[in-house]
Amino acid sequence: MTVKIAKSWHFNKRPKNMIESDTFVLKELPIPPLKDGEFLFKTIYLSLDATNRVWLSDWDIYMEPVHIGDPMRGFVFGQIIESRNPNFPVGRYAAGLHTWSDHIITNGDSFDLFPVLDGLDLAETFAILSVAGPTAHVGLHEIGGLKENETVVVSGAAGAVGTIVGQIAKIRGCRVIGIAGSDEKCAMIVNEFGYDAAINYKTEDVTEALGKLCPDGIDLCFENVGGDILDASLTHMKDFGRVVICGLISSYNSSEPVPGPYMFRNLIMRRLTVRGFVILDHADIMPDVLKELASWVANGKLKMPTHIVDGLEAAPNALNLLYTGGNTGKLLVKI
Ligand SMILES: NC(=O)c1ccc[n+]([C@@H]2O[C@H](COP(=O)([O-])OP(=O)(O)OC[C@H]3O[C@@H](n4cnc5c(N)ncnc54)[C@H](OP(=O)(O)O)[C@@H]3O)[C@@H](O)[C@H]2O)c1
Incomplete structure (x- = not known):
């Protein structure tokens, strides 16, 4: 050895x-x-x-x-x-x-x-196919029941999962709004990853901005952050909208109990479906998910x-x- x-x-x-x-x-x-x-x-x-x-x-x-x-x-x-x-x-x-x-x-x-994908470096292949790509794919389709032409809001939009969620939702013909923590990240997701619009949660009132960007409401909220950002999306959900709880990163470092969403009442008022998931539970569909992700990568529709x-x-x-x-x-x- x-x-x-x-x-x-x-x-x-x-x-x-x-x-x-x-x-x-x-x-x-x-x-x-x-x-x-x-x-x-x-x-x-x-x-x-x-x-x-x-x-x-x-x-x-x-x-x-x-x-x-x-x-x-x-x-x-x-x-x-x-x-x-x-x-x-x-x-x-x-x-x-x-x-x-x-x-x-x-x-x-x-x-x-x-797999080693032609034209893609190893880091990017691993980045897309290991956790982030499957999480985005399963979260949108299996958990969120994504349909064409819907309005989708994604928090943590410039991160690993978030950049993939936005690109897949665009592949499905949706209108996609991202929420991220700097002007540079907002510009990147719009200019390079196809998001239709982005909100900087550090400088903008997210609830107000979502109200302007989604005047007819949100069909699907893909939540990576939680806290005030989740509340802002809950405020603007359409009737029968779906909220995919992928992550609540704003609370992972907390050793104290964190407050629940203040707009919890909208689960009733808007008749929402809120569903959390863990990607490790979806090994049975992974071969098909990876095949589709790899095909999008190969034809240049998905990058990371x-x-x-x-x-x-x-x-x-x-x-x-x-x-x-x-x-x-x-x-x-x-x-
Ligand atoms: N359910 C599952 O199976 C599964 C699998 C993988 C990942 N996830 C979840 O997906 C989310 C993203 O994970 P990732 O690994 O792809 O990380 P990432 O999005 O690449 O990085 C995390 C980003 O979260 C944002 N953030 C951190 N603290 C925040 C706060 N307090 N408020 C608002 N934004 C904050 C930061 O971006 P800004 O600069 O925009 O603030 C940071 O860059 C996490 O919540 C993670 O737990 C879930």
Whole structure:
């Protein structure tokens, strides 16, 4: 075995709000010899996702949390460099849910071989096909029941999930309004990702702006943020509108209870359907979802801005970018 030591981040101390300098510790551990059925995976990109912070909380969440002392969990993309597993041959690319490590030994559970798409770099392929693309696709179609020509409002619109949601809704012929945290991000989603209009929630009154941009109301709200931004959309939903609760990032860092939506009454007044989901529950339809996403990528209808940070050592601090709005598009760490 050529590589002898693997570096990985371990959960050390539960953060109160943002990730702190002692939240994780970096450990260097010897790599054991491969057993039958295992392969050695060299991580190329680590995906940083908003839900990473949720896994560190003491909340009752949708899966086993990361416990103190455990290696930190994350979605990884990389290459198989040694193998005693015929399903994962040396040289092939793979992606899976594993740990924040530069080298991983695994039997392949939770890993899949990864396609290399012509004309697309590996970071962009991973960014679209790993979590963000499937989440946007399933959220819009399976959960939100998207129909042609609807009015769709997306919060967190310049992030990984948000940029894909907007592009898919446009492919379906919808009118799409995005909400994001800077003029630059608003300009980007309109000029580069096809959004019809954008609202800067830091400088504009979102409720008022949505009222002007959606005079006939919103059919589908794709919510990534929660809080006041969700309230603004709830205020303007059409009768029988659908609200897809994909994420509530404005509350993930909170150790105190957060207030519920003030416009909750509109669930009755507008007869709304509000539905949350977790993408990991939709593995059964993933082959079809990935096929459609890959075809859109191949014919230039779907693209993804990537925000790449260098080095495994940078991962803990980089995770905070998702909570300060410091990222534009998919946040990855290049190992
Ligand atoms: N349900 C699922 O299965 C699933 C799967 C993947 C992701 N998600 C959810 O999708 C959402 C987006 O995740 P992502 O990984 O793609 O991250 P992202 O959108 O690339 O990055 C997060 C963005 O959220 C915005 N944000 C952060 N704190 C905010 C606040 N307090 N108020 C308003 N906006 C805030 C920031 O953009 P601005 O500069 O615009 O503020 C930031 O760039 C998250 O809520 C995540 O939990 C859900």
